[in-house]
Amino acid sequence: MIPKLHYISQGSSSEEQLENIQKACTSGAELVQLRLKNVSEKNFLKVAEAAREITSHFQTRLIINDYYKIAKEVKADGVHLGKTDSCPTIARKHLYSWQIIGGTANTLQDCETLLDKQINYISLGPFRETTTKDKLPPVLGLNGYTAITDVLKTGTPILGVGGITTEDVTAILKTGISGIAVSGDITRDFSKIRTFNQLLNASSTAEQRYTFE
Numbered sequence: 001m002i003p004k005l006h007y008i009s010q011g012s013s014s015e016e017q018l019e020n021i022q023k024a025c026t027s028g029a030e031l032v033q034l035r036l037k038n039v040s041e042k043n044f045l046k047v048a049e050a051a052r053e054i055t056s057h058f059q060t061r062l063i064i065n066d067y068y069k070i071a072k073e074v075k076a077d078g079v080h081l082g083k084t085d086s087c088p089t090i091a092r093k094h095l096y097s098w099q100i101i102g103g104t105a106n107t108l109q110d111c112e113t114l115l116d117k118q119i120n121y122i123s124l125g126p127f128r129e130t131t132t133k134d135k136l137p138p139v140l141g142l143n144g145y146t147a148i149t150d151v152l153k154t155g156t157p158i159l160g161v162g163g164i165t166t167e168d169v170t171a172i173l174k175t176g177i178s179g180i181a182v183s184g185d186i187t188r189d190f191s192k193i194r195t196f197n198q199l200l201n202a203s204s205t206a207e208q209r210y211t212f213e
């Protein structure tokens, strides 16, 4: 099962990225996506190795953004690929059979294309404007989500992404979206992970970690 909450990492240095990943893990994140821009592949690999070590310690799943070869090398749980990244079909041939592939969609057509490529989850957005990513396509909002999920009727999980805060979760879930990917709202306050998990009715393992540690 794909966790309902994905924390997309951020940080202005490798150290800050890793600190944020550790904070996400200790705050109960079930899945972290390592998203690190403007570094060489060699440096990305180093950070990915460290992120794998941290996430493994907490039994938190790790998704690598953009680089499927690095996802294989560090034995991450999977890779996230956008529309201008490698094709999921090519990544699938390279990855271990147990590794998952997520894809970005901004339209119904994108979702259908990804489903044909047998991805494991779709991330549909942006829900609203956000400063975390440049050059965003038009926002979908609740109406856009409803319009797309009404037509799609798929068993593949569809996550919402883009400017999502705890206040949006209940309404988003009513549109047929089954999970969310969040960066800014969590990085500003890692205790929000617990609130997100409660709102999503997610993360029984994270709750157990809270109870028994």
Ligand SMILES: Cc1ncc(COP(=O)(O)OP(=O)(O)O)c(N)n1
Residues within 6 Å of the ligand: 006, 008, 033, 035, 065, 066, 080, 081, 082, 083, 084, 085, 102, 104, 123, 124, 133, 159, 161, 181
């Ligand atoms: C969960 C999730 N959803 C969307 C994205 C965006 O991917 P992409 O369009 O490839 O853009 P970059 O993140 O690579 O800038 C994502 N990373 N994760």
Ligand SMILES: Cc1ncsc1CCOP(=O)(O)O
Residues within 6 Å of the ligand: 008, 125, 126, 129, 130, 131, 132, 133, 161, 162, 163, 164, 181, 182, 183, 184, 185
């Ligand atoms: C990576 C990405 N892709 C579409 S929106 C987005 C950013 C999500 O971050 P935030 O939750 O801070 O808006």
Ligand SMILES: [Mg+2]
Residues within 6 Å of the ligand: 065, 066, 080, 081, 082, 085
């Ligand atoms: Mg990408």
